[in-house]
Amino acid sequence: MAASETGKVKLWGGRFQKSTDKSVDDFNSSIRFDQRMYKQDIRGSIAHARMLGHQGIIPKEDSEKIIKGLEEVRKDIDDGKIQFQVDAEDIHMNVESILTERIGEAGKRLHTGRSRNDQVALDLRMYLRDEVIELREMLLHTLHVFCHLAEEHVDTIMPGYTHLQKAQPVTLAHHLMAYFEMFLRDLGRLNDCFNRINVMPLGSGALAGTTYPLDRNMVAQELGFPVITRNSLDGVSDRDFVLELCSVLSTLMMHLSRFCEELILWNSNEFSFIEMDDGFSTGSSIMPQKKNPDVAELIRGKCGRVYGHLMGLLTTMKGLPLAYNKDMQEDKEPIFDSVDTVKLCLPVFCDMVSTMKVRKDKMLLGSKGGFTNATDAADYLVKKGLPFREAHSVIGQMVFYSIEHNKSLDELTMEEFKKFSTIIEDDIYNAISMETCVNDRKVVGGPAREVSLKAIQEAKEFVAEAVKGAQAIKH
Ligand code: ARG
16 A cells, blocks of 8 residues: 555555655645645535535444544644644645544545545635635725725826826826726626635535435535535536636736836826825835835736736646646645735735825826816817817917927917917916816716715715625624
8 A cells, every 4th residue: 555755554545556756745745735725624524524424424423523523623723733744645635634543433434425626626615715705805995995095185186198198187086086996896806706616516526426415505505605516527627716716816916006007107206296105115225315116016016926827727727628637736826826915915005005195286287287188178169169170170289389389278378379269268268277177077987076076975885885794794
């Protein structure tokens, strides 16, 4: 029978004549990274054992012994009393062999009607379910931070850009609420993904189900799964739920990264729209004057590893014939790292955003340059009866003239205005002021103060409700 170098017989050692090579023990083992699923593994085994006893598949006393034994193992792992064995390969076999060492015969009945293939699928689903609940909470906090900060800045006028060229004035509130929308969609995607994670695969066996009369719904109910998988081959070979979460997290990181990129630009001397708090900046070892936005850069940088994990896992899965293949053990490190990375980024991102100093004067000044009111000047002519295409051309010429004379549109004299169109009157100055440009954009979804405040109010109500809901799930 196969033993490892430590002399321990493998749980599956029956058909082997030789021991596993030491290098293979290390190579094959996933305990280093899958031990983080021990709580889920034990919870799943307890539900399985209870069901086996209930169905009379194993004696009731054995089922009870297993459950008690597993609870003690969990406590000892919690307390750091357990040293996992590399030659016991993974968390599933580590737990089973510790249990059997402690309770003897009964422990050997735990794996009846089960395979590690459906066990690992169960554990990973339970683990990711817990993580998604935490991620949702963090994202809700992010939404909270954004709508509250937006509320403070409904009058903070700044230039809006297209092609990174000044385009039309908006407000910081409007810009922040654009990110609110992105994070809200991320939350929606997390919820959708949660529903596809939340399916119970145990009973799929190695690939073809089992001959034992398992009550799969009983297990699902104990573990809080609303539904069970419908096909045993799919139950053990599906990793779509992992990929889906990787993809949701990639999109979320992309959103964080985009905003970080903007903050890095805004924090630069050229923009000077914000000043990052000292607590969220770092210095240079050589240049004494430097204060660098490292936190924002690092979040932008970490986006790469999360994208990488998505591509890595898609590639791992692409050629796998049904059903389980050992390749799939490679799903864990990428998804764990993706989840860890997002959980690391979100809180620091929120704190960085809430502590940054907004330089309203610089934003307003920035909005005034670059002829951001040119569209409004054209609209002014349209309101006086000119067709839009003609108005566009008149203002185009006016912009050209102003560039030549180093003036902004509102710095032109009435005499100069009249040269371009005689229908222009004194009211043009008010019509093309930054405040009018923003606050006349009252269309639903626009930046006008009253529209913006209404959107923020609705957002705040949504977040408050969702936070209540999230707390209800936890308790
Ligand atoms: N550690 C394995 C994994 O993560 C568990 C399943 C192993 N099954 C097997 N037949 N080798 O995928």
